[in-house]
Amino acid sequence: MITCSAPGKVYLFGEHAVVYGENAICCAVELRTKVSVEKSDEIIIESILGRTRLDHDTHPYVSYVIEKMRQFVDIPGVRIVIESELPVGSGLGSSAAVTVASIQALNHLYECGLSLEDIAKTGHEIEKMVQGNASPTDTYVSTMGGVVMIPQRKKLELINCPIVVGNTHKFSSTKQLVGNVSKLRSDFPSVVEPILSNIGQISILAEKLVAEGDYETIGKLMNINQGLLDAIGVGCAELSSLVYAARDNGAISAKITGAGGGGCMVALTREDNAEAIAKAIENAGGEAIITKNTAEGVRLESLHG
Numbered sequence: 001m002i003t004c005s006a007p008g009k010v011y012l013f014g015e016h017a018v019v020y021g022e023n024a025i026c027c028a029v030e031l032r033t034k035v036s037v038e039k040s041d042e043i044i045i046e047s048i049l050g051r052t053r054l055d056h057d058t059h060p061y062v063s064y065v066i067e068k069m070r071q072f073v074d075i076p077g078v079r080i081v082i083e084s085e086l087p088v089g090s091g092l093g094s095s096a097a098v099t100v101a102s103i104q105a106l107n108h109l110y111e112c113g114l115s116l117e118d119i120a121k122t123g124h125e126i127e128k129m130v131q132g133n134a135s136p137t138d139t140y141v142s143t144m145g146g147v148v149m150i151p152q153r154k155k156l157e158l159i160n161c162p163i164v165v166g167n168t169h170k171f172s173s174t175k176q177l178v179g180n181v182s183k184l185r186s187d188f189p190s191v192v193e194p195i196l197s198n199i200g201q202i203s204i205l206a207e208k209l210v211a212e213g214d215y216e217t218i219g220k221l222m223n224i225n226q227g228l229l230d231a232i233g234v235g236c237a238e239l240s241s242l243v244y245a246a247r248d249n250g251a252i253s254a255k256i257t258g259a260g261g262g263g264c265m266v267a268l269t270r271e272d273n274a275e276a277i278a279k280a281i282e283n284a285g286g287e288a289i290i291t292k293n294t295a296e297g298v299r300l301e302s303l304h305g
């Protein structure tokens with residue numbers, strides 16, 4: 001049995017706008033999805049979502065991974081077992097992590113020789129197939145780790161303050177939220193396009209601040225980004241409540257991460273107040289996770305057992 005893992009991510013800036021070619025800055029976090037694979041007589045996919053064969057309803061990402069990998073190698077049967085620390089459908093890039101870890105696990109099992117660039121590219125094609133429209137961000141960051149500026153795919157300095165995630169536990173589907181923003185943009189192009197472009201400008205300003213480790217100014221820009229995400233309709237009462245709980249208790253910044261509509265928010269904090277902010281998020285009805293940026297993308301965990 002071969003096991004690979006890939007990290008989730010939070011967006012410091014730029015979700016949704018990045019789908020339209022604007023800049024974004026995204027940060028891999030130390031929450032991982034593990035995928036174990038072994039050859040078998042039939043195709044079996046096991047996860048928290050169920051035990052299926054190739055199944056584009058229950059396991060769309062992994063089913064497409066198998067179909068894509070069949071372009072490189074004959075896969076008569078394989079057993080794939082998924083274990084994840086990432087909540088499903090919550091803005092932390094669980095879809096990208098399961099996709100990237102599955103590609104790398106099959107890459108090792110069948111000795112396909114795919115490079116990290118090939119894995120990120122194949123992962124992006126799969127996210128596009130499932131979501132309808134997808135940026136390369138999540139799959140690239142999950143493959144490469146670190147902090148990445150998109151679309152340049154440029155690695156920036158690591159973020160070295162605590163990252164507190166607040167989960168609303170309200171389910172959100174990236175496909176649906178990306179579709180909603182697309183409709184709003186075509187209904188009101190003269191209003192929505194400048195908002196998306198302003199979100200992109202924030203990332204351009206922030207690049208230098210990340211290099212300098214100027215988290216106070218990064219935080220102010222993240223808070224502006226949050227307002228613009230609300231403006232394009234991807235906020236909700238539960239997310240706002242966690243965002244304000246974090247800010248009111250001294251977070252450097254707090255905003256939605258990922259598709260929004262539910263799912264998670266992210267706060268940057270100081271070393272000495274991460275716990276207090278996590279508590280404030282819990283008191284406001286969310287589940288808090290204290291995590292940090294990781295430099296490590298997809299990796300081989302073990303070859304046996």
Ligand SMILES: Nc1ncnc2c1ncn2[C@@H]1O[C@H](COP(=O)(O)OP(=O)(O)O)[C@@H](O)[C@H]1O
Pocket residue numbers: 033047048049058059060061082083084087088089090091092093094095096098172173174175258259263
């Ligand atoms: N642990 C998992 N096992 C199997 N599939 C998963 C797992 N985690 C995520 N997925 C897939 O990713 C989808 C959620 O992706 P998405 O809506 O993009 O949300 P996000 O990437 O923000 O978590 C799930 O519906 C499922 O298809």
Ligand SMILES: C[C@@](O)(CCOP(=O)(O)O)CC(=O)O
Pocket residue numbers: 014015016017018019090091092093094095133134135136137138174178257258259260
């Ligand atoms: C909304 C979007 O910018 C990010 C979605 O992230 P997530 O699937 O919610 O973790 C879509 C994309 O970049 O493909």
Ligand SMILES: [Mg+2]
Pocket residue numbers: 093094095096138174
């Ligand atoms: Mg996703």
